[in-house]
Amino acid sequence: MTTTHTSLETGVSSAGVGIFADALDAQAVPVTRVDWRPPMAGTEADLATVVTDPLRAEANRRAVEAVLAVQAMVVDVAPAHEVLGLQKGEFLHAGPPLSWENASGPMRGALMGAAALEGLVEDPEDAEALFASGEGVSLAPCHSRRAVGPMAGVVSPSMWMWVLEDPEDGRRTYCSLNEGLGKVLRYGAYAPEVLERLRWMSRTLGPLLAEAVRATGPIDATAILGQMLQMGDEAHNRNRAGTLMLLRDLAPALVTSDADPSDVAEALAFMGGNDHFFLNVAMPACKLQLDAARGIEGSTMVVAMARNGTEFGIQVAGTDDEWFTGPAQIADGLFLGDFGPEDANPDIGDSAITETAGIGGFSMATAPAIVRFVGGSVPDALATTRRMGEITLAENNRWAIPVLEFMGAPTGIDVTKVCRTSILPQINTGMAGRLAGVGQVGAGLVTPPGEIFPKALAALATRTRSRADRSG
Amino acid sequence: MTTTHTSLETGVSSAGVGIFADALDAQAVPVTRVDWRPPMAGTEADLATVVTDPLRAEANRRAVEAVLAVQAMVVDVAPAHEVLGLQKGEFLHAGPPLSWENASGPMRGALMGAAALEGLVEDPEDAEALFASGEGVSLAPCHSRRAVGPMAGVVSPSMWMWVLEDPEDGRRTYCSLNEGLGKVLRYGAYAPEVLERLRWMSRTLGPLLAEAVRATGPIDATAILGQMLQMGDEAHNRNRAGTLMLLRDLAPALVTSDADPSDVAEALAFMGGNDHFFLNVAMPACKLQLDAARGIEGSTMVVAMARNGTEFGIQVAGTDDEWFTGPAQIADGLFLGDFGPEDANPDIGDSAITETAGIGGFSMATAPAIVRFVGGSVPDALATTRRMGEITLAENNRWAIPVLEFMGAPTGIDVTKVCRTSILPQINTGMAGRLAGVGQVGAGLVTPPGEIFPKALAALATRTRSRADRSG
Structure with a gap:
């Protein structure tokens, strides 16, 4: 048995894991290791076509190199209407495209809260009719605007966004500011305290962070992610060290700003009291890296995994912006308080961009304490990576x-x-309540619906055959 | 093979490590595991006496319970002359008692720098004659004043100290503030920039921290240490997460203090730029826990391991404040720049109090990234714990x-x-240059000299026999 998994054709070197990994392996085999499984049903012909695509090896090598070369820098914090050009009535959401009719409870709850936040309705409950009518409102995926959003991922014009940039080519990605845990908009809650917190974030936190980021200069999110993996964070459901490093980097500039010291102290306490604050930097950093590989003809590499609470979708480097979707699954995990599996909404959020980039569930081995939050065992966490x-x-x-x-x-x-x-990507995730307004009910482990990969493969095979037809 | 090591006589429950540990074990056995070694030479008779001491089981149970019950709280920061009653000309140092004549290069360098800091001499070089004469100066171990100091561990009256307290009984322990790495007093450097930094720490940093700690209220160092072990810190040579958590806890109070914002920003940048800042909180927290077990007649538990750069000493719960000493060893590790083993001073510092309490080298498994700083391999780190x-x-x-x-x-x-x-405690340590004034040359792994344990055993055996004689 070998630990080397880098295919020769990509030319990327692989570090062997050695004697320790073998010891882990000896234990993991009976539980989780798959020495051989048959290919997914019905994929044989498409696999034969795509694997022999003459573009593939070089395309995947380029895709990987592009992703690994990106150093994602935090360069600004600014309102969505400014940096995304989002207009009144326009709302972004997590995952692949979605209609109000098909939206799940937490997605509806987040949209209703955002509509009230933007002053389209007084009472969030009144927004149901507004969205059902479709008058003066529109929905689009965050990904369609180079943004990502955790859980419901709803972005409206007044929300302040992290702005990340690739200094090599000026490409940018965006994500809203993290609200904390519990009753928060991204889990579908829209109670008055949820909206009041969002107003404070737009009024006080966003402008303070903007001033601090501009005074501090670009902050290297890719390097912070590297440190986090040495500090027990997998950067999806554990972002403790990352949050602390961001706070450390911004604190001196916050202190010397002209802002009211009590506002600065409140902002520092808010960031320091929310272990997930860095998630909303980790996500656009991962997207910035992965976007570098979009549109590489022949590449079979996934550049986005995202869920809208109804469907799970992926995008692939070699198939432009096409989404391949299937029904979102319900996570297997640990529940808060009296909640149980019957309270959980199917998988939701753009945060699987972390797994797409190799962290989150893919790097669970480095964050064994995560099993106390998402479930599973420490040996499973090691074996998963x-x-x-x-x-x-x-x-x-x-x-x-x-x-x-x-x-x-x-x-x-x-x-x-x-x-x-037939090995599916492993995702660590939070779980939203299935009813609008409830908030978080737990956290757990989940995979995509298996059928989306054969769908993507079929599209890749079609393109390969079409190219062969044209050249042949 | 079993992973349970708690002896029945202590009555302390033990968590089995299970299938994963067995897998590690399978690998560690040939390299580091000792299934059986003969007892240390000449210890058979004393072992027979002490192991059958009727007081021992209950004494060790009480000692362990006392240590595990302590919640170490940071309650203040104050000058050594105030909280330790240290007078002009009095100097504390790391390790067991030491005379100037026997002091190593880095210890002499630190004392010379401290003498200049206190205004006893203008030029640190002039302090050699002063200490050789002994006129108006005196040396005592940090431990003799309920304090601990990393590396040379020199404390002089004007230095500001962390003050930790056990809220159950009001006991306190103390440690100076951490200066950072490189050319610093605790590694024996005394150049002008070293003294200027110390003056800034006494003038600005100490008073700011004092105000922030008092405004924030007691900070639970024991709980932070628990978090650190989930974040890749072993709290001796990795204190990154601990430093960040301390900064997080103090930042809001620093911001709302009346101090000059530029001083606050400088203090935050200094703390945030020094990954070892928390070490000087971890050490007195460990001492506060271990001191709870001092003076328990019949207990064979070590309550302090400390090195003065010449000798390594231990103190034991059942032998009051007696030191058992032997020559300090030179660490095996990694060197900075062009330094090599010939540049290294023997082992120095009170920081082995962390290993005495179960962290540092004892908890290396939780900080595998440490091998890039102190040497060794990841499997060794896991096996060491x-x-x-x-x-x-x-x-x-x-x-x-x-x-x-x-x-x-x-x-x-x-x-x-x-x-x-014959298994010796494993210590992760920094290495000072053997010449006064040089500073840090590396970091590595070291053990105590083996002979100090038979010496301690002999003293325990003498006390056991004396008790038996009195009662018999």
């Missing part, structure tokens, strides 16, 4: 996992490897 | 190690177990 190595194209050496002897995070999901092995 | 379980009395469940399935830190070194197994 190794298993994800079987469906990815490379290891990211900037994101080393110390306990696996500094193996790089398994990065770049290959649609052909998923179809060939 | 399990090996330390063989010479300790308990697991500290408040300090859980996630990767070993939340096993508690191995706590309470038992002199009899060390003598019986």
Whole structure:
């Protein structure tokens, strides 16, 4: 058995995991390791076409190199109407495209809250009729505007956004500011305190962060992510160290700003009291890296995984902006208070962009304490990272996992490897209540619906055949 | 093979490490595991006496319970002359008692710098004659004043100290503020910039921290240490997460203080730029816990390990304040720049109080990234924590190690177990240059000189026999 999973054709070097990994392996085999599984049903012909595509090896090599080269810098914080050009009545949401009719409870709740926040209705409950009518309102995926949003991921014009930039080419990505846990808009809650917190974030927190980021200068989110993986964070459901490093970096500039010291103290306490605050920086950093590989003809690498609470969708480097979707699953995990599986909404949020980039569930091995939040066992967490190595194209050496002897995070999901092995990507996720207004009910482990990978493979095969027809 | 190491006689429950640990074990055995070694030479008779001491089991149970019960709270920051009653000309140092004649280069360098800081001499070089004469100056171990100091550990009256308190009984411990890495007093450097930094710390940093701690209220250092072990810190040579959590806790009060915002910003940048800042809180927290077990007749538990750069000494719960000493060793590790083993001073500092309490080298498994700083391999780091379980009395469940399935830190070194197994405590340490004025040259792994444990055992045996004679 070998720990090397980098295919020769990509030319990316692989760090062996050695004797320690073998010891882990010896234990993980009977539980989780798949030595051989049949390819996903019905994929044989498409696999044969795509795997022999003459563009594929070079396209995947380019895709991986593009992703690994990006250093994502936090350069600004600004309102969505400014940086995304979002107009009154326009709302972004997580996941693939969605209509109000098909929206789940937490997505509806978040949209209703956002409509009240923007002054379209007085009472969030009145927004149901507004969205049902469709008059003066429109919905679009965050991804369609280079943004990402956790859970419901609803963005409205007045919300302030993190702005990340690739200094090499000026590309940018965006994400809203994290509200904390419990009753928050992104989990579908819209009670008065939820809206009041959002107003404080737009009135006080956003402008303070903007001033501090501009005074501090660009902050290297990719490097912070590398440190986090040495500090027990997998950067999806654990962002403790990342949040603290961001606070450390911004605190001196916050202190010397002209702002009211009590506002600064409140902002520092809010950030320091919310272990997930950095998630909303990690996500656009991952998107900025992955977007570098969009549109590479022949590449079978996944560039986005995202859920809207109804459907789970992926986008692939070699198929432009097409979404391949299937029904979102319900996570298996741990529940807050008296909540149980019957209270949980299907999987929701753009946060699976972290797994797409190789962290989150893919780097669970480096964050064993996560099992107390999302469930599972420590050996499973270690085995999961190794298993994800079987469906990815490379290891990211900037994101080393110390306990696996500094193996790089398994990065770049290959649609052909998923179809060939039937191993599905592992995602760590929060769980929203299925009813609008409830908020978070738990956290757990989930996978995409299996059928979306054969769908993506079929599209890749169609393009491959079409190219062969044209040249032949 | 079993992972349970808690002896029945202590009555402390032990968490099994289970299937994952067995997998680690399978690998660690050939390299580091000692299934059986003869007892240390000449210890057989004393072992027979002490192991059958009728007081021992109950004394060790009480010692362990006392240590594990302490919640160490940061309650103040204040000058040493105030809280330790240190007078002009009085200097504290790391390790067991020491004379100027026997002091190593870095210890002399630190004392010379401190003499200049206190205005006893203008030029640090002139302090050599002063200390050689002994006129108006005196040396005493930090431990003799309920204090601890990293590396040279020199404390002089004007230095500001962290003050930790056990809220149950009001006991206190103390430690100076951490200066950062490189050319710093505690590594024996005394250049003008070293003294200028110390003056800034006394003039600005100390008073700011004092105001912030008093405004914030007691900070739970024991709980922060528990979080650190989930965040890749072993709290001796990695204190990154701990430093960030301390900064998070103090930042709001610093911002709303009446101090000059530029001083506050400088203080925040200094703390945030020094990953070791929390070490000087971790050490007195460990001492506060261990001091709770001092003076328990019959207990064979080590309550302090400390080095003065010449000698390594231990103190034991059942032998009051007696030191058992031997020559300090030179660490095996990684060197900065062009430095090599010939540049290194023997082991120095009170920081081995962290290992005495179960963290540092004893909890290396939770901080695998440490091997890039102190040397060794990741499998060794994992195996070390399990090996330390063989010479300790308990697991500290408040300090859980996630990767070993939340096993508690191995706590309470038992002199009899060390003598019986010949397994020596493992310490992670910084290395000072052997010449005064040089500063840090590296970091590495070190053990105490083996002979100090038979010395301590002999003293315990003498007391056991004396008690038996009196009662018999």
